[in-house]
Structures are given as C-alpha cells and as structure tokens.
Amino acid sequence: MKLTGAEIFIECLKREGVKTLFALPGGVVLKIFDMLHQQKDVEVILTRHEQGAGHMAEGYAKATGKAGVCLVTSGPGMTNVITALADAYMDSVPVVCFSGQVPTSLIGNDAFQEADNIGLSRPCTKYNFLVKDVNDLAATIKEAFYIATTGRPGPVLVDIPKDVSMAKADFTYPNSVSIRGYNPTVEGNKWQIKQAAEAIMKAKKPILYVGGGVVFSGASQELLELAEMTQIPVDMTLMGLGAFPGEHPLSMGMLGMHGTYQANMAMHYSDLVIAIGARFDDRVTGKPSEFCPHAKVIHVDIDPTSIRKNIHVDIPIVGDCKSVLRELNQILRATVNGEQKDLRKPWWDQIRDWQQAHPLAYHQEKEGPIKPQQVVKRLYELTKDRDPIVATDVGQHQMWAAQYFKLAKPNRWLTSGGLGTMGFGFPAAMGAQAAFRDRLVLCIAGDGSIQMNMQEMATAVLSKLPVKIIILNNGFHGMVRQWQDLFYEGRYASSNLGTTPDFVKLAEAYGAVGLRVKKVGDLDAVLKEALATDKPVIVDVPTYPYENCYPMIPAGGCNHEMILEDPPELKMKQSGGAKVTPEDKDTVLTA
Amino acid sequence: MDHIISVTVENKFGVLSRVAGLFSGRGFNIESLSVAPTLDPSMSQMTIVTSGDERIIEQIVKQLNKLIDVIKVVDLNETEFVSRETAIIKVHTKDVDRAEALRIVDIFRANVIDSTPTTYTIEVSGDPKKIEAIINLLQPLGIKELVRTGRVAVAREPVRQAAVQAKKNARE
Ligand SMILES: Cc1cc2nc3c(=O)[nH]c(=O)nc-3n(C[C@H](O)[C@H](O)[C@H](O)COP(=O)(O)OP(=O)(O)OC[C@H]3O[C@@H](n4cnc5c(N)ncnc54)[C@H](O)[C@@H]3O)c2cc1C
Ligand SMILES: Cc1ncc(C[n+]2csc(CCOP(=O)(O)OP(=O)(O)O)c2C)c(N)n1
Ligand SMILES: [Mg+2]
Numbered sequence: 046m047k048l049t050g051a052e053i054f055i056e057c058l059k060r061e062g063v064k065t066l067f068a069l070p071g072g073v074v075l076k077i078f079d080m081l082h083q084q085k086d087v088e089v090i091l092t093r094h095e096q097g098a099g100h101m102a103e104g105y106a107k108a109t110g111k112a113g114v115c116l117v118t119s120g121p122g123m124t125n126v127i128t129a130l131a132d133a134y135m136d137s138v139p140v141v142c143f144s145g146q147v148p149t150s151l152i153g154n155d156a157f158q159e160a161d162n163i164g165l166s167r168p169c170t171k172y173n174f175l176v177k178d179v180n181d182l183a184a185t186i187k188e189a190f191y192i193a194t195t196g197r198p199g200p201v202l203v204d205i206p207k208d209v210s211m212a213k214a215d216f217t218y219p220n221s222v223s224i225r226g227y228n229p230t231v232e233g234n235k236w237q238i239k240q241a242a243e244a245i246m247k248a249k250k251p252i253l254y255v256g257g258g259v260v261f262s263g264a265s266q267e268l269l270e271l272a273e274m275t276q277i278p279v280d281m282t283l284m285g286l287g288a289f290p291g292e293h294p295l296s297m298g299m300l301g302m303h304g305t306y307q308a309n310m311a312m313h314y315s316d317l318v319i320a321i322g323a324r325f326d327d328r329v330t331g332k333p334s335e336f337c338p339h340a341k342v343i344h345v346d347i348d349p350t351s352i353r354k355n356i357h358v359d360i361p362i363v364g365d366c367k368s369v370l371r372e373l374n375q376i377l378r379a380t381v382n383g384e385q386k387d388l389r390k391p392w393w394d395q396i397r398d399w400q401q402a403h404p405l406a407y408h409q410e411k412e413g414p415i416k417p418q419q420v421v422k423r424l425y426e427l428t429k430d431r432d433p434i435v436a437t438d439v440g441q442h443q444m445w446a447a448q449y450f451k452l453a454k455p456n457r458w459l460t461s462g463g464l465g466t467m468g469f470g471f472p473a474a475m476g477a478q479a480a481f482r483d484r485l486v487l488c489i490a491g492d493g494s495i496q497m498n499m500q501e502m503a504t505a506v507l508s509k510l511p512v513k514i515i516i517l518n519n520g521f522h523g524m525v526r527q528w529q530d531l532f533y534e535g536r537y538a539s540s541n542l543g544t545t546p547d548f549v550k551l552a553e554a555y556g557a558v559g560l561r562v563k564k565v566g567d568l569d570a571v572l573k574e575a576l577a578t579d580k581p582v583i584v585d586v587p588t589y590p591y592e593n594c595y596p597m598i599p600a601g602g603c604n605h606e607m608i609l610e611d612p613p614e615l616k617m618k619q620s621g622g623a624k625v626t627p628e629d630k631d632t633v634l635t636a
Numbered sequence: 637m638d639h640i641i642s643v644t645v646e647n648k649f650g651v652l653s654r655v656a657g658l659f660s661g662r663g664f665n666i667e668s669l670s671v672a673p674t675l676d677p678s679m680s681q682m683t684i685v686t687s688g689d690e691r692i693i694e695q696i697v698k699q700l701n702k703l704i705d706v707i708k709v710v711d712l713n714e715t716e717f718v719s720r721e722t723a724i725i726k727v728h729t730k731d732v733d734r735a736e737a738l739r740i741v742d743i744f745r746a747n748v749i750d751s752t753p754t755t756y757t758i759e760v761s762g763d764p765k766k767i768e769a770i771i772n773l774l775q776p777l778g779i780k781e782l783v784r785t786g787r788v789a790v791a792r793e794p795v796r797q798a799a800v801q802a803k804k805n806a807r808e
Pocket of ligand 2: 439440442465490491492494495517521522524525
C-alpha cells in the first residue's frame with residue numbers, strides 16, 4: 046500500500062521510538078500536522094516559539110540520551126529554530142529537526158515563506174538533507190537519526206517540501222545505514238592505550254579532566270572505576286558535571302573560568318592531564334601557551350578534530366570513552382599496586398591544602414539580603430534525595446548552580462555551555478519533563494534569561510509539564526555587571542534590567558503557580574511549597590544584586606591566577622549597603 | 637608553504653558549499669580549488685591548494701575528513717606528487733608584437749587557440765612556476781584577460797613498486 050509523505054514521516058518516527066515531538070505548525074507542514082492529529086503514538090507538544098521547540102528537543106535528548114525531535118514550518122519557523130540548532134551543534138546534542146519547505150517547483154523563486162533552510166542550517170548542523178522525492182524520505186530519515194546519534198552527536202536537519210509530504214510512495218524502512226564517508230571510530234588504538242596506561246602508572250601528579258563526552262558515551266561507571274583504582278582526582282567541565290559523583294572524595298568539582306581553586310591548581314601543576322571526552326575549550330585552558338606547563342597530555346575523544354585543536358597532545362586516542370576506558374582499566378587492573386599511592390602522597394597532600402585554603406565560599410547574613418549561592422545550596426540539599434534533573438539559563442546563576450549543585454549521576458544536567466544561550470533553561474527543562482513525567486525537574490534561571498523564552502509557560506501549563514523554576518532575581522544581567530565591575534570601572538552599560546515583571550503575577554497569568562521568597566528565613570518553606578506543587582511553578586527569589594561569582598580566571602588569563610574575591614574598591618562600594626546605583630557608586634569609589 | 641590536498645567527495649548537490657563553508661567558517665585559506673567528476677560518476681575529485689602551518693593543515697585535513705560527504709582525503713605534500721595547471725591568456729598584439737608573442741608561445745610549448753588581427757588567445761599548461769613565467773613575459777605586450785584553472789594534482793606511484801608490478805605483469 047502506498048503512503049503519503051506525511052504518513053511515512055510518522056511511520057519513521059515510530060520506528061525510531063520517538064514518543065514526543067516538539068512542534069509548531071505552518072502552511073507547508075499542514076499535511077504532516079493533519080496526519081499527526083489522527084494518531085496517538087507520537088505526542089505533539091505545541092510550543093509557542095520554534096526556539097522553544099528546539100531547546101525542548103535538546104533537553105529531551107540530554108536527559109534521555111536519545112535523539113530529541115522537533116518540527117517547524119518554512120521561512121520564519123526555520124529561522125526561529127536556528128539558535129537552538131546552533132546550541133545543539135556547539136554542545137553536541139543529538140537533535141533531529143524537521144522543517145517544512147515550499148513545494149519543490151517553487152524552490153528558489155522567492156516563494157511565500159521560503160528560506161534557504163539548507164544554507165541557513167549548514168554551519169550549525171552536523172548534516173542536513175533536502176528531500177526532493179518522496180521515495181527517498183524514509184531512507185533519509187533513517188540516515189538523519191543515525192548521523193545525529195552516532196560518533197560525536199549533533200543536530201541534523203531534514204527539509205521536507207510541501208509536495209513531498211503530500212505525494213505517495215511505497216513504505217519500507219531500511220534496517221541499517223551505510224554511508225561511505227562516515228565511519229566513526231569507536232575502539233581506540235591498542236598501542237596508544239598501552240602508552241596511556243604506562244604514563245598513568247608513572248605519573249606523580251596526575252589529574253583526570255572529564256567532559257561531556259563521558260556523559261554522551263555513558264562511561265561514568267568506567268570513569269569511576271578508573272579514578273578509584275588509580276586514586277586520581279577528577280576535574281569536570283561544565284558539560285561534564287554529573288559524569289562523576291559531585292560529592293565523591295576524588296571529585297575536585299568544576300574547573301575553568303569559574304571552577305574551584307583546587308580543580309584549577311591541580312590542572313596547572315599536574316604532570317599528567319588525562320582528558321576524556323573534553324575539548325580544551327578556552328573557558329578551561331585560559332591562555333593556551335601557559336596551560337598545564339608541566340604536563341604530558343593524554344586525550345581520548347571520538348572526534349579527531351577535537352584532538353590538537355587548541356593544545357598539544359602527547360598521547361592521542363581516537364575512540365569512544367566507554368570502550369577506551371574499559372580497555373585502559375583492564376590493563377591497569379593487572380598493574381596497579383600500592384606503589385602509586387606512595388608515589389602520589391605529596392600530590393594529595395598538596396591538593397588537600399588547596400582545598401582547605403580556598404573552598405567555595407560566600408557569606409549569608411541571618412537577616413541580610415538573600416545570597417544566590419544560599420538558594421542553590423538549599424535547593425540542592427532539599428532535593429538531592431529525589432535525584433532531580435537540573436536545567437539552567439546562562440549567567441552568574443548558571444555558574445553558582447554548577448558550583449553548588451553537586452550532581453551524583455549523568456544526564457541530570459541541562460545547560461548551554463558552548464553557545465551560552467540565554468533562554469535555554471526553561472524549555473530544556475520542559476523537554477526533560479516531557480520525557481520523564483514523574484521526575485522532579487528544576488530550572489535555575491536568571492531574571493534576564495527567563496524572559497527570553499517565558500512564552501513557553503503556556504506550553505508547560507497546556508501540556509502539564511510541572512517544571513519548578515527558581516529565578517535568582519538580581520535585577521541585573523548579573524554576569525555582564527560582574528565584568529563591568531571588574532574590567533570596565535563599574536560603568537553599568539545596559540546591564541541593569543531596570544524593570545522586571547512581577548514574576549508571581551506572570552506565573553498566575555499563565556495559569557501556573559507563582560511564589561516569592563521575601564526574606565532568607567522563608568527560603569526553605571517557600572522552596573518546599575514549590576516542590577510539593579504538581580503544577581509548573583515560578584519561585585521568584587530577589588537576591589543580593591551585587592554578588593559576584595568566584596573563583597574567576599579573567600578571559601585569556603592563566604589557570605593558577607584566580608580572582609578569589611571582590612577587589613578592595615568593590616568591597617568598599619558594597620559595604621554601602623543595599624541598592625547602589627551606578628551614580629552613587631562613583632561617589633563611594635572616589636570618597 | 638602551499639599545501640595540496642586531494643579530496644574525494646560524493647558527487648551531489650551542496651557538497652561544494654559544505655567544503656567552501658568549512659574553509660570560510662574556520663578562517664582557513666583557499667588559494668585554488670578545482671572539482672570534476674571521477675571515473676565513477678557518483679564521486680567527484682577536488683584539488684584544494686591551501687596554506688598554513690602544520691597545526692592548521694592537520695586541522696584542515698581532519699575537518700575535511702569529518703564532513704560526511706567526504707570519502708577520502710590525501711595530503712599530497714606527505715608524498716611525491718605531480719601537479720599541473722592550465723591558463724588561458726588573451727594578449728593584445730600590435731603588429732610588431734605578434735612575432736614576439738609567437739616566440740614566447742614556442743618557448744613555453746604553449747598553443748595559440750584563437751587569433752584576431754589584434755589579439756592572440758594562448759593556452760599553456762604546466763606547474764605554477766611555468767605559468768607565472770609566461771605571464772611575466774607576456775605582460776609587457778598587454779594582457780587583456782587571464783583565466784587559470786587552479787592546480788590539479790595526483791600522487792606519484794612509488795617507482796620501485798611500479799617496476800615490480802610491471803615485471804609481474806610481464807611474466808603472466
Ligand atoms: C557563562 C559561561 C561560563 C562558563 N564557564 C565555564 C567554566 O568555568 N568551566 C568549564 O568547564 N566550562 C565553562 N563554560 C562552558 C564552556 O564554554 C564549554 O562549553 C565547556 O567547557 C565544554 O565542555 P567539554 O570540554 O566537556 O566539551 P563538550 O562540548 O561537552 O564536548 C564533548 C567532547 O567530547 C567528545 N565526545 C563526544 N562523544 C564522545 C564519546 N562517545 N566518546 C569520546 N568523546 C566524545 C566530543 O567530540 C567533544 O570533543 C562556560 C559557559 C558559559 C556560558
Ligand atoms: C541570547 C544571549 N544574549 C546575550 C548573552 C550575553 N550574556 C551572557 S550572561 C548575560 C546576563 C544574564 O542575565 P541573567 O539571566 O539575569 O543572569 P545573571 O547573570 O544575572 O544570573 C548576558 C546578557 C547571552 N549569553 N545570550
Ligand atoms: Mg540576573
């Protein structure tokens with residue numbers, strides 16, 4: 046029997062095990078929506094903006110490890126989803142995005158709502174397809190899912206012209222895919238792995254530097270075994286959080302620009318950096334020429350382009366983390382003995398000193414303004430037994446979440462690292478909630494960022510996605526203000542938000558629940574109330590506006606040169622008390 | 637130094653823009669690029685002339701390999717190779733210059749492929765140095781138009797291996 050392109054599309058989704066589709070309709074995809082309307086296997090979540098649909102697909106993918114799927118219309122639908130595709134591309138998130146296109150006969154004619162979807166998405170997708178013949182549709186969709194989810198994952202776009210969705214063809218779904226130019230390397234080179242094992246045995250000051258690749262590959266168990274067996278401390282990137290238990294005694298926490306003191310010092314002074322599924326981003330290396338000056342570098346990565354892109358590598362191993370770590374552990378199991386422990390005792394003494402010298406710190410006065418770190422810390426303590434999924438937006442609150450929310454397991458952390466997309470958090474949280482209806486999903490948001498995809502509250506209410514949003518409301522683009530305080534003499538150019546909506550009323554206007562923490566003493570009670578609610582909730586937490594996030598390595602700085610607290614002139618300004626405007630700040634400074 | 641990279645790609649819509657986009661998006665240099673189908677019509681052969689230090693060339697080769705439509709990448713500078721380029725040069729020729737132009741054509745074993753009373757159109761093939769040299773000589777006469785194909789190149793067969801193969805073939 047022949048099926049229409051629209052029916053083939055749905056059949057393919059079913060074969061790929063897709064249960065949820067984040068979508069927004071339009072003229073050229075109406076046939077597809079019409080068919081979606083007449084079936085029950087794939088749930089359609091109607092978003093309010095295509096960027097939201099894209100981030101939801103990302104959140105779904107990060108939480109499940111499977112591809113997240115979205116569907117948008119041509120022209121503006123496509124341009125709206127670009128930010129999410131670019132985000133997924135930077136953070137290697139498996140997303141399959143379907144876009145509508147004008148009928149094939151009109152392509153290139155400046156037809157109504159036409160855009161060059163292939164051209165627009167080329168630099169921000171792993172691959173993209175224009176389907177010109179309905180007979181190719183099923184095989185193309187199969188390839189799209191295959192490419193998105195294998196090797197280094199990433200977003201794939203499938204552009205479907207209107208006539209292709211209406212035309213009919215016989216339906217057969219291929220069992221397998223073979224693309225001659227695409228064969229990701231899974232197993233690492235055995236000789237190189239042996240070299241790595243030898244280097245690990247000999248190292249006096251080794252450090253594991255682990256990233257998103259460990260999460261994608263599901264290699265947390267293997268990583269844990271490696272670290273415990275060899276007693277090597279573990280630094281995590283922002284994207285690697287959860288790959289190793291945050292409370293484990295071997296965990297150094299996050300490294301990099303806002304990483305912990307011990308994580309960055311251990312990197313800088315180490316003699317062997319073992320990088321696993323991490324890409325030496327500039328937020329981690331700081332000044333590349335002075336990065337890890339004393340270390341040999343082992344780098345395990347599935348993407349050869351990640352290796353030696355920024356940093357010289359001594360032992361490159363191209364392969365999947367899980368497979369490589371298994372092999373490595375097998376060799377080490379046979380060779381590790383008590384000697385390494387003695388060999389590394391001075392290293393551990395040093396690390397414990399660093400930990401004690403400068404632990405993460407903030408000061409919460411009992412009656413004083415609410416400190417953002419306190420909110421994250423309490424949220425963590427109140428929810429850790431429920432194994433929550435945590436999404437963040439982008440800014441200071443994101444960094445405090447990274448520092449104080451110590452995740453125990455992978456796939457619980459949804460954050461935008463590479464692109465740093467404000468507005469990512471809430472829709473990403475919704476995507477995860479759509480995948481796990483019964484789990485606790487939190488979104489730690491900034492008052493600036495949340496306004497970038499606030500419209501999705503309508504989706505959350507309609508589709509019953511009870512995400513708990515905690516807004517750290519500092520009245521500022523706080524991260525921008527922090528840079529202005531440190532590097533632009535405190536001139537707050539466009540970082541003061543000036544006016545923000547009443548988030549409690551806003552939540553209520555959407556039919557969600559709005560709560561506010563008025564003073565620090567109420568924090569626990571209000572958070573508990575929010576956690577007990579079965580609807581989407583916004584908790585508005587007005588926080589101290591001038592809190593800065595430390596440690597901080599200035600961009601392009603060196604990893605052992607961290608700013609650990611406000612410089613004296615800033616402290617003086619702040620001792621003035623509550624609200625200081627830029628103008629009277631100047632008077633404080635010159636006084 | 638110039639680097640010649642030979643890239644076998646899928647012969648389909650959009651591949652050229654993926655390769656070109658890779659170079660422009662990452663700030664890599666393209667000196668020249670030539671594309672044409674191979675014997676197998678499902679594939680095309682690209683010859684890309686680029687430049688950069690060792691690290692950049694390594695990235696270019698890796699990034700090209702990463703493209704899904706790229707089937708094979710060979711950095712020809714790692715082997716022996718032969719390369720050729722063709723130029724078509726239209727020169728102004730006054731009466732007195734016409735003989736001089738023909739002399740230059742002769743020296744470079746070039747061909748006159750079109751002629752009018754006031755112009756010659758000259759075709760020349762060779763390595764880039766030769767092309768540069770003939771252009772320099774023709775310049776004083778007045779070059780009206782110049783088009784160059786960019787280089788195409790192929791790795792040389794290792795001589796010893798080829799000799800062994802020839803013997804084997806002869807015996808059979
Ligand atoms: C405001 C802000 C501040 C930031 N501050 C910091 C900071 O202080 N510290 C920090 O670390 N980051 C920070 N970031 C994030 C930073 O920009 C990068 O996104 C992050 O460092 C990259 O993490 P990663 O190296 O784990 O790479 P990812 O982007 O997660 O990439 C994963 C790597 O693993 C590889 N890989 C994928 N799958 C596999 C597999 N199966 N097997 C093997 N390898 C695989 C990929 O090829 C890639 O090289 C910040 C971002 C923002 C927005
Ligand atoms: C879409 C987008 N625009 C601009 C930026 C630059 N930017 C980075 S952090 C930030 C401020 C974020 O403010 P808020 O969400 O309130 O978080 P805070 O830093 O105050 O915690 C800005 C504007 C960005 N990352 N993303
Ligand atoms: Mg803010």
